[in-house]
Amino acid sequence: MTMPAQDDLSIAKRVRRFLRDHPLVPLVVLLIGLVVVLEIMRPGIFNERWIGNTIKFAIPLAMLAACQTLTMLTGGIDLSVGIAATISAFVVATQVAILGTPGAIAVSLIPAVMIGIANGIGVGLFRVHPLIMTLGTGLIGTGCLQVYQRTVIATGSSVPEILAWLGTGRTYGAPNSLLVFLPLAALIIYALRRTGFGRLLYAIGENEDAARLAGVRSWQVILALYALSGLIAGITGLIYVGLIKAPSLSLAVPLLLPSVAAAVIGGTSIFGGRGTYSGTIVGALILTVLTTMLTVLQMPEGSRRIMFGLIILVVTAVYVRITEDS
Amino acid sequence: ASDYTIGVSNTVQGNGWREEMVCAMKAQAKASGKVKSLNIAHRNTDAAGQLEDIRNLIEAGVDAIVVNPANPEGINAAIKEATDKGIVVVAVDQAVTEPSAYVLSNNQEEYAYLGAKWLFEEIGGKGSVVYMRGAAGAAADDDRDKGFKRALAEYPDVKVAHEVFTGWQQDQGKQQILDYIATGIPFDGVWTSGIDNVIVDAFVESDVPLVPIVGADNAGFVGQLNSVDGLVGAAVTNPGSVGGAGVTLAIQLLDGDKPDAQTVLVDPQLWENKTDEGKAQLAAAADPSLDPEWPVSIMIPGWTTYSKDDIIACKGPGE
Amino acid sequence: MANEPLLEASGVVKSFGAVLALRDASMQVAAGEIVALMGANGAGKSTLVKILTGAIRPDAGQIRIRGRDHRVHSPAEARQTGLVPVYQEPSLIPDLDVAANLRLSETPVEPFLKWVEELGISGLRLDEPVHRLPLATLRILDLARALASEPDVLLLDEMTAALPTDLVERVLKVVRRQCELDRSVIYISHRFSEISSLCDRATVLRDGLTVGTVDVGPGSEERIVEMMLGAPVKSTEEIVRATGQSLPVQTQETPRLRVRNLSSGTKLSDVSFEMRSGEVLGVVALEGQGQDELFEVLAGFERPTGGHIEIDGRDVRFHHPADAIAAGHVYVPGDRADALLMQRSVRENIALPFYARPARWGNINMGAEKTRVDGAIDRLQIDTRAQGEVQRLSGGNQQKVTIARWIAAGVRTLLCFDPTRGIDIRTKREIYPLLRELAAQGSSVLLYTSELEEVQLACDRAVVIFNGRVVDIIDAQDADEPTLMRAAYGLTNGSAGERAGDNAEEPRP
Amino acid sequence: MIRFLRSHYWLTGLFAILALLLVLTKIIQPEYGASGLDSLARAALPFAFAAAAQTVVVIAGGIDLSIASMMAVTSVTAAVMMDGSSEQYAIFVVVFVLCLGALMGTINGLLIVLTRVPDIVVTLAMLFVWEGVALMILKAPGGAAAEWLKGLLVGPLSIPGIPASVTVWFPKSLILLAVCLMVVWIPFRRSRFGLSVYAIGSNSLAAFRTGVAVNRVKVGAYAMAGLFAAMGGLVLTMSTGIGAPIPGPYLLASVAAVVLGGVVLGGGRGGLLGPIVAVFILRLVRTDLTFLAVDPNITTIVEGTIMVVVVMIGGLLAVRGRRS
Numbered sequence A: 001m002t003m004p005a006q007d008d009l010s011i012a013k014r015v016r017r018f019l020r021d022h023p024l025v026p027l028v029v030l031l032i033g034l035v036v037v038l039e040i041m042r043p044g045i046f047n048e049r050w051i052g053n054t055i056k057f058a059i060p061l062a063m064l065a066a067c068q069t070l071t072m073l074t075g076g077i078d079l080s081v082g083i084a085a086t087i088s089a090f091v092v093a094t095q096v097a098i099l100g101t102p103g104a105i106a107v108s109l110i111p112a113v114m115i116g117i118a119n120g121i122g123v124g125l126f127r128v129h130p131l132i133m134t135l136g137t138g139l140i141g142t143g144c145l146q147v148y149q150r151t152v153i154a155t156g157s158s159v160p161e162i163l164a165w166l167g168t169g170r171t172y173g174a175p176n177s178l179l180v181f182l183p184l185a186a187l188i189i190y191a192l193r194r195t196g197f198g199r200l201l202y203a204i205g206e207n208e209d210a211a212r213l214a215g216v217r218s219w220q221v222i223l224a225l226y227a228l229s230g231l232i233a234g235i236t237g238l239i240y241v242g243l244i245k246a247p248s249l250s251l252a253v254p255l256l257l258p259s260v261a262a263a264v265i266g267g268t269s270i271f272g273g274r275g276t277y278s279g280t281i282v283g284a285l286i287l288t289v290l291t292t293m294l295t296v297l298q299m300p301e302g303s304r305r306i307m308f309g310l311i312i313l314v315v316t317a318v319y320v321r322i323t324e325d326s
Numbered sequence B: 001a002s003d004y005t006i007g008v009s010n011t012v013q014g015n016g017w018r019e020e021m022v023c024a025m026k027a028q029a030k031a032s033g034k035v036k037s038l039n040i041a042h043r044n045t046d047a048a049g050q051l052e053d054i055r056n057l058i059e060a061g062v063d064a065i066v067v068n069p070a071n072p073e074g075i076n077a078a079i080k081e082a083t084d085k086g087i088v089v090v091a092v093d094q095a096v097t098e099p100s101a102y103v104l105s106n107n108q109e110e111y112a113y114l115g116a117k118w119l120f121e122e123i124g125g126k127g128s129v130v131y132m133r134g135a136a137g138a139a140a141d142d143d144r145d146k147g148f149k150r151a152l153a154e155y156p157d158v159k160v161a162h163e164v165f166t167g168w169q170q171d172q173g174k175q176q177i178l179d180y181i182a183t184g185i186p187f188d189g190v191w192t193s194g195i196d197n198v199i200v201d202a203f204v205e206s207d208v209p210l211v212p213i214v215g216a217d218n219a220g221f222v223g224q225l226n227s228v229d230g231l232v233g234a235a236v237t238n239p240g241s242v243g244g245a246g247v248t249l250a251i252q253l254l255d256g257d258k259p260d261a262q263t264v265l266v267d268p269q270l271w272e273n274k275t276d277e278g279k280a281q282l283a284a285a286a287d288p289s290l291d292p293e294w295p296v297s298i299m300i301p302g303w304t305t306y307s308k309d310d311i312i313a314c315k316g317p318g319e
Numbered sequence C: 001m002a003n004e005p006l007l008e009a010s011g012v013v014k015s016f017g018a019v020l021a022l023r024d025a026s027m028q029v030a031a032g033e034i035v036a037l038m039g040a041n042g043a044g045k046s047t048l049v050k051i052l053t054g055a056i057r058p059d060a061g062q063i064r065i066r067g068r069d070h071r072v073h074s075p076a077e078a079r080q081t082g083l084v085p086v087y088q089e090p091s092l093i094p095d096l097d098v099a100a101n102l103r104l105s106e107t108p109v110e111p112f113l114k115w116v117e118e119l120g121i122s123g124l125r126l127d128e129p130v131h132r133l134p135l136a137t138l139r140i141l142d143l144a145r146a147l148a149s150e151p152d153v154l155l156l157d158e159m160t161a162a163l164p165t166d167l168v169e170r171v172l173k174v175v176r177r178q179c180e181l182d183r184s185v186i187y188i189s190h191r192f193s194e195i196s197s198l199c200d201r202a203t204v205l206r207d208g209l210t211v212g213t214v215d216v217g218p219g220s221e222e223r224i225v226e227m228m229l230g231a232p233v234k235s236t237e238e239i240v241r242a243t244g245q246s247l248p249v250q251t252q253e254t255p256r257l258r259v260r261n262l263s264s265g266t267k268l269s270d271v272s273f274e275m276r277s278g279e280v281l282g283v284v285a286l287e288g289q290g291q292d293e294l295f296e297v298l299a300g301f302e303r304p305t306g307g308h309i310e311i312d313g314r315d316v317r318f319h320h321p322a323d324a325i326a327a328g329h330v331y332v333p334g335d336r337a338d339a340l341l342m343q344r345s346v347r348e349n350i351a352l353p354f355y356a357r358p359a360r361w362g363n364i365n366m367g368a369e370k371t372r373v374d375g376a377i378d379r380l381q382i383d384t385r386a387q388g389e390v391q392r393l394s395g396g397n398q399q400k401v402t403i404a405r406w407i408a409a410g411v412r413t414l415l416c417f418d419p420t421r422g423i424d425i426r427t428k429r430e431i432y433p434l435l436r437e438l439a440a441q442g443s444s445v446l447l448y449t450s451e452l453e454e455v456q457l458a459c460d461r462a463v464v465i466f467n468g469r470v471v472d473i474i475d476a477q478d479a480d481e482p483t484l485m486r487a488a489y490g491l492t493n494g495s496a497g498e499r500a501g502d503n504a505e506e507p508r509p
Numbered sequence D: 001m002i003r004f005l006r007s008h009y010w011l012t013g014l015f016a017i018l019a020l021l022l023v024l025t026k027i028i029q030p031e032y033g034a035s036g037l038d039s040l041a042r043a044a045l046p047f048a049f050a051a052a053a054q055t056v057v058v059i060a061g062g063i064d065l066s067i068a069s070m071m072a073v074t075s076v077t078a079a080v081m082m083d084g085s086s087e088q089y090a091i092f093v094v095v096f097v098l099c100l101g102a103l104m105g106t107i108n109g110l111l112i113v114l115t116r117v118p119d120i121v122v123t124l125a126m127l128f129v130w131e132g133v134a135l136m137i138l139k140a141p142g143g144a145a146a147e148w149l150k151g152l153l154v155g156p157l158s159i160p161g162i163p164a165s166v167t168v169w170f171p172k173s174l175i176l177l178a179v180c181l182m183v184v185w186i187p188f189r190r191s192r193f194g195l196s197v198y199a200i201g202s203n204s205l206a207a208f209r210t211g212v213a214v215n216r217v218k219v220g221a222y223a224m225a226g227l228f229a230a231m232g233g234l235v236l237t238m239s240t241g242i243g244a245p246i247p248g249p250y251l252l253a254s255v256a257a258v259v260l261g262g263v264v265l266g267g268g269r270g271g272l273l274g275p276i277v278a279v280f281i282l283r284l285v286r287t288d289l290t291f292l293a294v295d296p297n298i299t300t301i302v303e304g305t306i307m308v309v310v311v312m313i314g315g316l317l318a319v320r321g322r323r324s
């Protein structure tokens, strides 16, 4: 009877185990791989300017994806973030002339948070399916934005300096939006790992009955969660309007599907209980780099989209292979 | 007497151009004094969804329908059903192939041709341009592509360095041009399908020399043509107010005045900021109080009778 | 059993990532033989069953059936070769009705119904969705389905763990009959009484290793336990006696918990009893007599439709388990899957109640958390080799985590619903004293158990419930199995209701 | 009966809402009648097929984000093939396109099973792939549809012997929908395959232990979704007379209908009827809003509110139902 010792493992096995226990590593490796491919496709693109641009565009995506990650952890989803962000952006641009920058920023976050609270009440207290609830509040938000837009057509719009500076400016080559994003990301990562609230998100997502048994009133957590999601979406809208500098009525709406994609590519499960925000951030970067690839690929639009889809598939397939058990 | 009810069907929501179109319809209906109410079906959908909306409008008993068609052929069946019931149908912005409908459309092919020709001329008839199209698979984009290709054929030394679809989305257009600028591959001009002001911003923010840029007459871009140092460019008009013109045509038809032709094309104008004449046109057209996404050509002489205040108020009859 | 073995496994190895579940497992079963597979929680019994029936693949090892190599890739293939398991977890599809489940597994309905009847379940509706059935019924249906396919080798993995005593008797009878038909059974259970009444031999696993096979007979129990645990152990009675002296009862004292005329829905009607601090009060009942509802009401899951709950003399109303917890009432449910976050770590599972209130949503003091959690892990001796995810723990260790949580969070009244279900003898010997110890420190414990012998080992008194009412309250020294059994069937002499009522008013010394 | 109502409280509630809406419609627009029903049915067709496609995969425990894109592929394929070809050839086209749909679905399913990537990611990727394929087949809206195919959707059914005043209430499009769905769904529900789809959605480990070939069943479910998507694509071409390569708004609508229809995301529970009724409810809401000539922007608000409120009421009813 031999005792196969625990450390008597081949290097390959050990590498695999390491990758499995640190799922962020393969994700980052895949990201780097994509960048290398891009550089081969378009030599010279990998420069300071491009990196800056990529980060600039990845940040709003990663922030909206934070809303998806957090809600998905509880088995939910937030389809209203695209419109919530857009509303904040539009309100700030139209109110800045009237209220001044600080006032406009403060006022612009209110509707986003209200959408979040409405979601929280619907999902947490009335048990409406998050998908329907957030789809519904998204529609309601869209309508309200259009009505609001009617009332302010004559006032014109302008993007506050500070937001433009945050959205497009750079300091020592680094995008200024990092000033908002890095603390936010650190806070989210910390909150998920080291706070009671974070623990409860995972707990509710995996087994709500078990959480209840442990004395958790889940509606409280859900309400706080969706309100937070709305707030993050609102802040994202502000950063995004600073970046695009054109407050349109559908500004951040196109980011909705990619925000879900960034979270799932980063390893978050839509059924709840599994996922990390650091994975989501890398997922957002991967998607942004893929979009660039799609832009610089010279081929008909149809084949371009096919390539885009296939790359997403291959990247995640490789990732799954590397990280799965035995 | 103000007793007509007019139905409106539109399939894109949340876009400044379409908002202006709807406001022009409302303002014109009110200004005409002949419309009791407007019944507007306005949402994001496809041709099949528009069929549904038109049929609902028929059921609702409207006298005329002004429609911005999702594509030229897809809604013919419902248009036929409407005209069979004696309802007047006017297609605006985009033509339809159903012969019983009247068409009052912006000339999309000409839009692209005019701008592209100016651009190729501007870069001296040779060099490479970035071709930033609209949404892949959209009928209007296809029409514009025909115009662009026609101009391209006239300038054999002009090459398309890069062709992308912005999906008519500001953020996408901006990221695409920034990505392309980052590759460092030189190019001599940019043609856009209306996603224009973010392109100028991208050049300014990236600190690279501006190249000639062609866009639409959106308030934001027109303002930039007037104010951005070193920007040479041209705005091609693509009036959203064509909606108001459509309402006028529908009322005329209901009143029994048949126009000479079934199809009226509104031909675009080009305003460039190279010549003094062009500068004057642009300065006159500029309107910083408008939403940057709104085309500045808020009226079509001969077709619309409302005032600027009317269209900005965006109120229909009875509101 | 001289003839060639029907089933023979040798050198079976299986690892799950870092956890080596089986190192070198082997066993033999001859035709017509009932072999017990014994081992502590996490020894690898379930893993071996899964490998034999094709649910998972071994890393190495040889399995032969009737001398021929046995390679199956799915339980369906295994069934074709005559190997039919009843796994430790229910395997019926929860959202389908019973009939659809039978169709899916291609089980003939007639024999199935016959077995169900024989196993003591009456009034089963074939169009009932499975998720509405109680756990015990699910286990019986699993078994009936396995029997209906007339297996050569039947593998029963803790089949009886969740069953009340009456059903266990039926199961044993049916299993015993299998070997008369020259069929074999591999039988896993932590209950020695079952093993000695049923099995011919016992193969013992320890830490994934087959340490030997023992013929079951008088006196073999001590040997088996020694092999399982690798060391001689004190008997249960000794341990319990050492810690669990019944407290002298002070009648004046306000009871910790007083339940008056409690009812809930149709299942629970008019239950009254009292429980004092420092008392372990047993609850004894046959399947479905209202004990589930009683615990759910006391734990704040359901609102009672009538009656009162008093804690320390004050009337309380629970709207949510959180209210109950705030009042010191904590609940350990019978089905551990209800209580655990299977994908999270042992630590997070144990620490979960710490953060339930919004005031505690903030920063976690990791050091303090670790101390508390480790304390509870030590106290319950949880095998934390696979602590990264609770689902990788063996069933018994999972069960311990559900209790450890409340040891760490603090408890005044512990509502334990069958806590020793599926728990090995060593752990049981840890849990009884633990309950007694908690009681000795001033907590009270309400303990429902499906194993009647536990009542005398762990409890001070036992409340017997029949048909939603308290029919008797029996002191531990009188609560031998026959007495309890008779009471549980509602066969107490005298007017049970009155006696129970008297008891509630004026507890017997 | 009571037992049926109780166990199908969700469906009962949906039918009640539908009936209520029909009454409401009649009040708003007294002329609403057979022709209104006809256009309602025609409008519901593509949504109904999209919802059916989504229903199958959701029951199987998955989700398919590529449904609208597959509808676009099949729609343009049909339109291109029928462009300039004979009326009889269209029969072949229909068969071909249905097979194409099933094939696309099979590819989705195989990729999920083989790559072991979660369903949502695979079908998200395939959303782009199928969209690209549609664009490669047709750059801009175009193509044609056979006249008899278009005619299948128009007007009421005419059955000899039954007076027109009766048949007028049976729009061909509604009959077509019912027939297409039943031809696939009834055998599906009766088959072992159908059971297996519910089983893997309910608990795939238990299904595997019961002897279900989990992967094969999953691929089958996706293939069936592809088939329904192809039907959806075909009716798009039939109603518009052309093919359009840009996917319509059917993805979110299908998910919404599935959830509204009482199919549980995560799998195992629900049926086809619920989502179909939900589709009709959503369409009828839109009709009513058009009749009321509500300001178009308010329309969006009302639509969102109704969606949320319906589910809220449904949820409250469900809780009541369980209590009693």
Ligand SMILES: Nc1ncnc2c1ncn2[C@@H]1O[C@H](COP(=O)(O)OP(=O)(O)OP(=O)(O)O)[C@@H](O)[C@H]1O
Pocket (backbone or CB within 6 Å): A124, A125, A126, A212, A216, A217, A218, A219, A220, C319, C320
């Ligand atoms: N403090 C409170 N304020 C407002 N409503 C409450 C409060 N506590 C409970 N409720 C109501 O009671 C219901 C139950 O909510 P509670 O938080 O107690 O349960 P839960 O944790 O959400 O679990 P479950 O939904 O599974 O019952 C809620 O829908 C809510 O309407």
Ligand SMILES: Nc1ncnc2c1ncn2[C@@H]1O[C@H](COP(=O)(O)OP(=O)(O)OP(=O)(O)O)[C@@H](O)[C@H]1O
Pocket (backbone or CB within 6 Å): C016, C017, C019, C020, C021, C039, C040, C041, C042, C043, C044, C045, C046, C047, C048, C088, C385, C386, C391, C392, C393, C394, C395, C396, C397, C422, C424
């Ligand atoms: N899927 C898995 N992943 C990781 N580890 C596992 C897995 N399944 C089982 N194990 C580990 O393998 C060991 C053996 O588990 P197994 O379930 O076979 O024990 P058991 O003897 O059946 O215990 P019990 O009596 O508690 O049911 C345990 O340490 C367990 O943690």
Ligand SMILES: [Mg+2]
Pocket (backbone or CB within 6 Å): C045, C046, C047, C088, C157, C394, C395
């Ligand atoms: Mg086990």
Ligand SMILES: [Mg+2]
Pocket (backbone or CB within 6 Å): C319, C320
């Ligand atoms: Mg509750």
